[in-house]
Amino acid sequence: MDKSGASAYVYAKASGIIARSFVGNRTIKLFETKSLSELWSLIFNTEVPMVPEIMLAKQIEVEAQKKFIKQYIDLVSCYSKPEPIFTILLRFYEYSNLKDVVSSLVTGKNQLPSLVDIGKFATIDYSKYPDLAKMTENTEFSWCTEIPDIHKEKDFEYKLDLQYVRSVWAAIQKLPKSERIPVEKIIKQSLSQRNVAWVVRLKLYYKYTNEQIKKRLLSISENPTENDPIAGEAIKVLDLPVDSWADWKQSVYSDCLNPYLGSEDWTVDPRWLQQAMSKKNNALALKTFRQYPFTANVLVTWFKMKQFELDCIRTAAEGLRLNVSSSEIKKIAGFEQL
Numbered sequence: 001m002d003k004s005g006a007s008a009y010v011y012a013k014a015s016g017i018i019a020r021s022f023v024g025n026r027t028i029k030l031f032e033t034k035s036l037s038e039l040w041s042l043i044f045n046t047e048v049p050m051v052p053e054i055m056l057a058k059q060i061e062v063e064a065q066k067k068f069i070k071q072y073i074d075l076v077s078c079y080s081k082p083e084p085i086f087t088i089l090l091r092f093y094e095y096s097n098l099k100d101v102v103s104s105l106v107t108g109k110n111q112l113p114s115l116v117d118i119g120k121f122a123t124i125d126y127s128k129y130p131d132l133a134k135m136t137e138n139t140e141f142s143w144c145t146e147i148p149d150i151h152k153e154k155d156f157e158y159k160l161d162l163q164y165v166r167s168v169w170a171a172i173q174k175l176p177k178s179e180r181i182p183v184e185k186i187i188k189q190s191l192s193q194r195n196v197a198w199v200v201r202l203k204l205y206y207k208y209t210n211e212q213i214k215k216r217l218l219s220i221s222e223n224p225t226e227n228d229p230i231a232g233e234a235i236k237v238l239d240l241p242v243d244s245w246a247d248w249k250q251s252v253y254s255d256c257l258n259p260y261l262g263s264e265d266w267t268v269d270p271r272w273l274q275q276a277m278s279k280k281n282n283a284l285a286l287k288t289f290r291q292y293p294f295t296a297n298v299l300v301t302w303f304k305m306k307q308f309e310l311d312c313i314r315t316a317a318e319g320l321r322l323n324v325s326s327s328e329i330k331k332i333a334g335f336e337q338l
Contacts, residue, residue, distance in 0.1 A: 001078060001079075001080065002080075003079065003080075003081075004294070006078045006079045006080070007294040007295070007298070008294055009078055010075050010078050010079075010298060010299065011293045011294055011298050013075060013078075014075060014289075014298055014299065014302045015289075015290075017071060017302075018286075018289065018302065018305065021305070021306065021309055022043075022309050022312065022313070023282070023286060023305045023306075023308070023309055024283075024286050027309070027312055027335070028330070028335055029042065030042070030043075030312050030313060030315075030316040031312075031315075031316055031319075031326055031329045031330045031333060031335060032326055033316065033320065033326075034326070035320060036053055036056045036057055036060065036317065036320045036321065037056070039060060039313075039316055039317060039320060040056065040060055043060065043064060043313065044063065044067075053321060054321060057317045057318060057320065057321035058317075060313065060317045061313065061314050061317055064310055064313045064314075065116065065310055066117075068306045068307075068309075068310055069090070069093070069116065069117070069118060071306075072090060072299075072302075072303060072306070073090070073118070073119050073120075073121065075299060075302070076090070076121075076299065083171070083174070083175060083296050084171040084174055085168070085171040085172055085174075085175065085183065085296060085300060086296070086299055086300075087121050088164075088167050088168050088171045089168065089299075089300065089303050090118055090121050090303075091118070091121065091123075091164070091167075092164065093116040093118050094116075094118060094121075094122060094123065094124060095160050095161075095163075095164045096116065097115045097116055097124065097126075098124060098136075098141060098144065098160065099157050099160060100113045100114075100115065101113060101115075101124075101126070101129065101132075101135070102132070102144075102147065102148065102153065102156060103153065105130055105132060105147045106147060106148065106149075106150050106153055107150075110130065112126060112129045112130075123139040123140065123141075124136060124139060124141065125137070132144060132145060132146065132147060133145035133146075140163070140167070141160075144156075158216065161218060162218060162219070165191060165218045165219075165220075165230060166220060168187060168191075169187070169220050169229070169230070172184050172187060175296050178295070179292070179295045179296045179297065180296075182288055182291070182292050182295070182297040183296055183297050183300045184229075185284075185288075186281070186284060186285055186288060186297075186300060186301055186304060187300070188229055188230065189280075189281050189284060190281050190304065191218055191230045192229075192230060192231075192232070192233040192234065193233075193274075193277035193278070193280075193281060194218065195217050195218055195230065195231055195233065195234035196233055196234050196237055196253060196273070196277070197270055197273055197274040197277065198213075198216065198217065198234070199213055199217075199234045199237055199238060200242060200268050200270040200273060201270045202216060203242050204242050204267065204268070204270060205270075210238045210239070213234075213238060214231075214235070214238075217230075217231040217234050217235070218230055218231065219231035233252070236251075237251060237253070242267055242268045243265070243266065243267045243268075245257075245260045245266045248268060253273065253277070255276070255280075256272075256273050256276035256277050256280065257269075257272070257273065257276075258272040258273070272334070275333065275334025276334060278308060278311070278334070279334055279335075281304070281308075282304070282305060282308040285301040285304045285305045285308075286301070286305060288301055289301040289302065289305070312333055315329065315332060315333045316329060316333070319332065
């Protein structure tokens with residue numbers, strides 16, 4: 001199928017899937033279910049497996065992820081030559097797999113951990129486990145040959161995150177300009193928000209200095225400044241005190257802050273901030289999905305919306321497993337004020 005034909009088919013197919021998905025106004029349905037069995041039926045519309053509740057919660061998460069990834073792979077496979085950004089986005093799960101593999105090796109486990117299958121787009125040879133060098137040979141992870149010390153595992157994961165983000169950004173730059181602009185906007189907003197939430201967490205919970213935080217930010221440039229497309233927004237808020245409502249209210253994230261109630265002590269709530277920003281980014285993805293049909297933006301926004309849906313499914317399943325009320329689950333997910 002040529003590119004124009006594939007793009008038209010993908011747009012129609014992706015639109016149909018989104019119409020049946022729990023995105024936009026339909027997301028709230030996930031948090032209104034009263035049991036895991038009801039949640040299963042809502043998502044899959046199939047007979048509920050005869051397994052204990054604790055296992056059903058996990059199975060819902062696993063099956064939802066499998067369904068999402070299979071749908072995405074099917075859509076990408078419609079193109080004889082998919083845009084690099086399509087496959088790089090999917091390899092998010094390969095990066096995640098590698099983190100799990102290394103974590104397993106660090107702790108001396110001989111058994112391969114449970115991994116996400118991305119089919120023909122996988123590059124790591126898991127059959128060579130536990131030989132890390134052979135697993136990553138001739139891949140973009142070929143630098144990963146030695147098991148890091150347990151105290152350096154977080155540094156290793158940060159290096160992987162940085163590589164992934166820069167690979168995504170490089171892939172976006174290969175798109176034609178008319179297609180690149182909307183894709184760049186959605187990815188930039190998503191990654192910038194992640195950095196901002198990270199700034200708050202590091203300042204609030206770990207008391208990191210600004211210089212220490214800068215070394216943990218995702219960025220495109222080696223020494224990021226406010227002009228960095230991914231780290232720039234986070235650098236701008238570095239000097240904002242986490243307990244100053246007045247300062248944060250003046251920032252571009254004012255609509256994502258936890259409420260300020262009169263004269264009470266106020267501190268930025270990183271979970272609230274993250275949830276509000278994620279919802280905002282998901283709303284942008286839903287809005288732009290239909291604004292740029294037959295372009296790369298369709299699959300990129302589809303991927304981001306379905307990732308958000310998957311996060312909500314996990315929250316709903318875990319809440320039901322722990323017997324958390326529907327109203328509380330909505331609060332946790334950011335769909336009801338705390």
